[in-house]
Amino acid sequence: xxxxxxxxxxxxxxxxxxxxxxxxxxxxxxxxxxxxxxxxxxxxxxxxxxxxxxxxxxxxxxxxxxxxxxxxxxxxxxxxxxxxxxxxxxxxxxxxxxxxxxxxxxxxxxxxxxxxxxxxxxxxxxxxxxxxxxxxxxxxxxxxxxxxxxxxxxxxxxxxxxxxxxxxxxxxxxxxxxxxxxxxxxxxxxxxxxxxxxxxxxxxxxxxxxxxxxxxxxxxxxxxxxxxxxxxxxxxxxxxxxxxxxxxxxxxxxxxxxxxxxxxxxxxxxxxxxxxxxxxxxxxxxxxxxxxxxxxxxxxxxxxxxxxxxxxxxxxxxxxxxxxxxxxxxxxxxxxxxxxxxxxxxxxxxxxxxxxxxxxxxxxxxxxxxxxxxxxxxxxxxxxxxxxxxxxxxxxxxxxxxxxxxxxxxxx
Amino acid sequence: xxxxxxxxxxxxxxxxxxxxxxxxxxxxxxxxxxxxxxxxxxxxxxxxxxxxxxxxxxxxxxxxxxxxxxxxxxxxxxxxxxxxxxxxxxxxxxxxxxxxxxxxxxxxxxxxxxxxxxxxxxxxxxxxxxxxxxxxxxxxxxxxxxxxxxxxxxxxxxxxxxxxxxxxxxxxxxxxxxxxxxxxxxxxxxxxxxxxxxxxxxxxxxxxxxxxxxxxxxxxxxxxxxxxxxxxxxxxxxxxxxxxxxxxxxxxxxxxxxxxxxxxxxxxxxxxxxxxxxxxxxxxxxxxxxxxxxxxxxxxxxxxxxxxxxxxxxxxxxxxxxxxxxxxxxxxxxxxxxxxxxxxxxxxxxxxxxxxxxxxxxxxxxxxxxxxxxxxxxxxxxxxxxxxxxxxxxxxxxxxxxxxxxx
Numbered sequence: 001x002x003x004x005x006x007x008x009x010x011x012x013x014x015x016x017x018x019x020x021x022x023x024x025x026x027x028x029x030x031x032x033x034x035x036x037x038x039x040x041x042x043x044x045x046x047x048x049x050x051x052x053x054x055x056x057x058x059x060x061x062x063x064x065x066x067x068x069x070x071x072x073x074x075x076x077x078x079x080x081x082x083x084x085x086x087x088x089x090x091x092x093x094x095x096x097x098x099x100x101x102x103x104x105x106x107x108x109x110x111x112x113x114x115x116x117x118x119x120x121x122x123x124x125x126x127x128x129x130x131x132x133x134x135x136x137x138x139x140x141x142x143x144x145x146x147x148x149x150x151x152x153x154x155x156x157x158x159x160x161x162x163x164x165x166x167x168x169x170x171x172x173x174x175x176x177x178x179x180x181x182x183x184x185x186x187x188x189x190x191x192x193x194x195x196x197x198x199x200x201x202x203x204x205x206x207x208x209x210x211x212x213x214x215x216x217x218x219x220x221x222x223x224x225x226x227x228x229x230x231x232x233x234x235x236x237x238x239x240x241x242x243x244x245x246x247x248x249x250x251x252x253x254x255x256x257x258x259x260x261x262x263x264x265x266x267x268x269x270x271x272x273x274x275x276x277x278x279x280x281x282x283x284x285x286x287x288x289x290x291x292x293x294x295x296x297x298x299x300x301x302x303x304x305x306x307x308x309x310x311x312x313x314x315x316x317x318x319x320x321x322x323x324x325x326x327x328x329x330x331x332x333x334x335x336x337x338x339x340x341x342x343x344x345x346x347x348x349x350x351x352x353x354x355x356x357x358x359x360x361x362x363x364x365x366x367x368x369x370x371x372x373x374x375x376x377x378x379x380x381x382x383x384x385x386x387x388x389x390x391x392x393x394x395x396x397x398x399x400x401x402x403x404x405x406x407x408x409x410x411x412x
Numbered sequence: 413x414x415x416x417x418x419x420x421x422x423x424x425x426x427x428x429x430x431x432x433x434x435x436x437x438x439x440x441x442x443x444x445x446x447x448x449x450x451x452x453x454x455x456x457x458x459x460x461x462x463x464x465x466x467x468x469x470x471x472x473x474x475x476x477x478x479x480x481x482x483x484x485x486x487x488x489x490x491x492x493x494x495x496x497x498x499x500x501x502x503x504x505x506x507x508x509x510x511x512x513x514x515x516x517x518x519x520x521x522x523x524x525x526x527x528x529x530x531x532x533x534x535x536x537x538x539x540x541x542x543x544x545x546x547x548x549x550x551x552x553x554x555x556x557x558x559x560x561x562x563x564x565x566x567x568x569x570x571x572x573x574x575x576x577x578x579x580x581x582x583x584x585x586x587x588x589x590x591x592x593x594x595x596x597x598x599x600x601x602x603x604x605x606x607x608x609x610x611x612x613x614x615x616x617x618x619x620x621x622x623x624x625x626x627x628x629x630x631x632x633x634x635x636x637x638x639x640x641x642x643x644x645x646x647x648x649x650x651x652x653x654x655x656x657x658x659x660x661x662x663x664x665x666x667x668x669x670x671x672x673x674x675x676x677x678x679x680x681x682x683x684x685x686x687x688x689x690x691x692x693x694x695x696x697x698x699x700x701x702x703x704x705x706x707x708x709x710x711x712x713x714x715x716x717x718x719x720x721x722x723x724x725x726x727x728x729x730x731x732x733x734x735x736x737x738x739x740x741x742x743x744x745x746x747x748x749x750x751x752x753x754x755x756x757x758x759x760x761x762x763x764x765x766x767x768x769x770x771x772x773x774x775x776x777x778x779x780x781x782x783x784x785x786x787x788x789x790x791x792x793x794x795x796x797x798x799x800x801x802x803x804x805x806x807x808x809x810x811x812x813x814x815x816x817x818x819x
Contacts, residue, residue: 112692130692137797141689141786148692215801220814378790 062311064302067261068248068294070241072229077237080249085127087253087271090198092117093129094272097154097191100162100182104155111151134201136209139366140378143201146362147194154190158182168392176348183351187391192355193362195272200327200363203250203274208323208368211247212300212316218309227307244301244312251275251293251323264294274323277330285329285412293322317370324367324375328410331360335399342396351391358388361402375409485747487655487663493730493738494666495652499644501733502545502723507641509539510634517598517630521623524616529609532602537712540595540701544719548673548727551666552651553643561587562636566596566681567698573600577625584632593629595701601626604703659812667741668812671799674724679792682717686778687785694782699774711772718767721792725760745806752802759795766791 070077093110096102109116114128134143157171162182164172171185181189210216217223217240224230226240237245252258254270267290269279282290300315334357341350365381367374376384387398406412516535520528547560554560562584569591575581576592584593591597605622606612616622654662680690681700688694699705699713725731730740737743745753766788771777778785804811 108692131690137793137801141684141687141789141793142783145688145782145786213801214805215797220811222814 060306060308062299062302062306062308064299066298067259068252068263068298068301069259070301070305072231072236075236077241078245078248079235079237079242080245080253082125082127083246083249084253085122085125086129086132086202087250087273088119089114089117089122089127089129090195090202091272092119092122094191094195097151097194100159102155102159104152107151107155108148111147129198129202132202132206133198134205134366136205136366137213137215138209138368138372138374139201139205142378143362143365147197147201150190150194150197153184153188154194157184158190168390174348174351176346178346178349179352181348181352181355183355183391186389187351187354188358189352189355192352193359196330196356196359197362198359199273199277200360200366204323204327204363205366207247207250208320209366209372211243211250212319213372214309214313217243217304217312223309226304238304240304241301244297244304247319248297248301251278251297264291266290274326278323278326281326281329285333286325289322289325293319296322320368320372321370324369325410325412327360327363327367328375328406328412331357331364332403332406332412334360335403339396339399354388354391354394357399358385361385361388364406376406485744487744488652489739490730490741490744491652491655491663491666493732493740494727495648497732497736497738498727498730499549500648502542503549503641503644506539506542506546507637509535509542510637513539514630514634517626520602521616521627524613524623526609526613529602529613533709536595536598536602537704537710540712540716541719543595544716545723545726547677547720548670548723549666550669550672551662552640552647554640557636557639558587558590559636559640560677561590563594563633564596564700565590565594566700567591567702568596568600568604570600570604573597573625577621580621580624582628584628593632595633597629598626598633599701599703601629603707603709607707609709657808659810664809665812667804667807667809670724670727670741671796671804671811672813674792674799675796678717678720678724679789679796682713682720683785683789683792686774687782687789688778689786689789694778694785696775696778699778702775705773705775711774713774714767714770714772717770718764721760721763721767728756728760741803741807745803748806750802750806752798752806756795756798756803759791759798763788763791763795 068078089110093107096107096110106116110129111133112128112130114125114130115123117123130144130147133147134140161171162173164170166172166174166183166187168187169185171183174181174183174187183189222239222243226238229238231237232239232242235242248258251274252263252267254275255263255268256270257263267275267279267282269276278290278293282288296315296318300312300319303309303312303315334353338350338354338357341353361381361384364376365374365378367376369375384398384402387402388394513532513535516528516532520532543563547564550560572589572592576584576589581589601622602612605615616626651662656663658664684690686695686698697706700716701712703709705711705713728740729742730738732738742753742757745756770784770788771780774785800811
């Protein structure tokens with residue numbers, strides 16, 4: 001018995017040695033100018049047996065570059081062009097919803113076919129927003145048609161009443177001392193409900209419920225390929241690396257220089273989607289969220305390079321929770337903002353805020369609490385959207401209840 | 413003996429540490445090591461030329477509980493139960509009804525009249541229902557001859573079928589002919605070439621070519637079924653013992669087939685595609701058994717979806733035709749002390765409720781209230797996530813198919 005135990009111990013030490021050697025041998029990260037060591041203790045995959053065995057410590061080293069730059073054989077492995085493309089499409093579609101010059105067919109074409117944009121590169125990209133809207137494994141299939149319906153409603157009802165006076169049950173223009181907006185018969189300003197809904201249904205859903213989950217990262221043979229450094233056909237990256245980069249792209253895809261060292265401290269807020277509000281949260285609601293998120297992105301990516309998937313998944317968990325909070329903060333802010341503005345008698349400004357709030361509430365079902373559950377599911381969110389449905393008759397007490405539930409669930 | 417155990421366990425440890433633990437097995441027993449945690453120290457090296465302010469290095473630690481438990485589950489008991497109490501009886505059931513379908517098809521082709529027509533229609537419905545219990549077994553000969561592609565590729569390609577009819581084509585081995593045969597092909601031949609029963613019978617009376625192609629279809633379905641079922645008799649023994657954890661073992665392949673079937677055969681094909689989940693708008697002409705519903709012969713799309721769901725549930729629970737439960741994925745999950753088995757049972761039941769909530773005629777359902785179809789999709793999708801991500805990782809089985817992501 002004792003002898004066996006000893007043999008077993010030797011096996012484990014041998015194993016620990018192998019891991020150290022294999023990890024240090026495969027470092028391929030460049031861009032290193034200075035090395036700082038930080039020690040993070042994580043639960044390991046090591047295993048003990050029926051006889052209480054020794055606790056084994058496996059040391060592995062992960063090189064994390066300070067900027068989001070990774071390379072293989074001297075060539076960058078970072079790529080997220082498809083995400084930048086979709087974010088630009090969202091911007092153009094948002095602009096289109098601020099004019100009365102597009103037809104229903106044109107709006108639906110932009111959304112679902114990925115063509116009909118003024119920037120010609122978008123039209124030939126082969127990318128579409130529609131198939132990435134509520135497209136993750138957890139998303140309800142009932143949501144995507146709601147976005148189509150918004151575009152249809154805008155073309156069928158808002159545009160024909162562009163100069164009419166809006167009232168309860170009547171689409172048209174609504175003006176107060178602060179602004180003038182175009183709404184449907186329920187008071188929804190559709191450019192706002194649409195684009196704020198897209199922040200959750202496309203940007204956040206694709207990041208937290210798709211690209212950084214094992215479902216996507218480890219799909220098929222991706223783990224084995226990454227373990228072996230096997231790159232995707234004709235590319236410099238492994239498929240797993242690329243999936244993580246695509247998650248990066250849905251947040252940072254419109255940064256002029258996504259490789260800058262201070263990307264974490266000062267996101268530009270470029271575009272009309274997630275980064276825009278991420279910047280605002282970083283400047284007010286939660287100062288420092290920018291660094292937290294940026295660190296998790298580069299560390300998780302470095303974890304993939306080092307083939308340390310537990311470390312990768314810990315970083316993914318940070319991203320899931322933090323990016324979900326962007327949605328929560330804005331849902332709360334805009335519902336509160338509506339109540340302040342309506343009390344001040346500024347109906348147009350209030351409906352504008354509530355339209356943004358409506359989109360962010362819709363987005364709440366695409367959040368992820370770190371354990372792959374949304375903070376609020378599709379049914380709960382639908383219940384709230386029903387309460388909010390007619391802006392002309394919505395009750396403050398319903399909105400206050402939503403605000404309170406969101407704040408409690410997110411701890412904000 | 414003890415020493416051998418240690419070596420086995422050590423080999424398993426290697427598998428775990430290298431995160432590609434696909435080959436940990438011995439001859440008959442797969443050992444599962446659970447709930448073990450030890451501490452790993454990961455040294456994270458941040459590299460920078462500037463800004464120490466952005467290196468807010470977090471330090472966290474977590475101590476493993478060092479609980480120790482070694483357990484073994486004989487996967488062979490699952491395959492044995494599946495082979496003897498599910499696959500064999502379902503194959504035999506299917507073969508018997510296909511024999512009857514062939515006879516009915518031949519009789520109608522020889523003597524097209526209302527009585528023969530009605531009998532053929534009934535046999536088509538009965539056999540289509542029983543097919544739902546067979547489609548998922550893409551194993552052995554079935555996999556080799558592309559059984560499920562030949563029997564149930566839909567929507568039917570009517571241009572191809574009409575050409576085949578005109579050419580009196582009898583060789584349907586080209587994969588391009590998959591959507592021109594099987595149940596969707598027969599659906600078109602007996603419910604789709606005209607829109608009423610009498611008009612269809614009249615076509616068979618007026619020109620022989622329809623009867624000839626119909627006979628070709630029932631003959632083809634009968635021949636392929638026979639090939640698969642006969643081969644199963646000899647394949648079965650080696651199937652039951654093929655339990656090692658490799659990409660090509662029967663256990664791993666069947667498990668992947670099951671998950672694949674649930675995702676594609678049931679969720680995507682029967683509900684998702686016609687409901688427009690993967691397209692810009694709904695596509696009601698993609699429902700299973702389309703012509704039977706379209707021309708008001710019999711609305712069986714929902715019935716087939718319900719049978720398919722039950723077939724998946726039977727396999728998951730290891731439920732024999734008499735209702736007895738045997739070793740199964742469910743009992744394996746229970747053994748691994750995960751609550752996943754119970755969750756899946758609840759969700760499979762919820763999926764039944766959701767499907768039952770649909771109209772018998774899916775075309776009508778899609779055109780009047782497609783949201784219900786999408787809710788049924790959701791009810792199936794949540795099961796797909798549990799099967800594909802959670803169950804397979806509990807069994808330590810790699811998914812052998814990848815979704816095209818589009819990026």
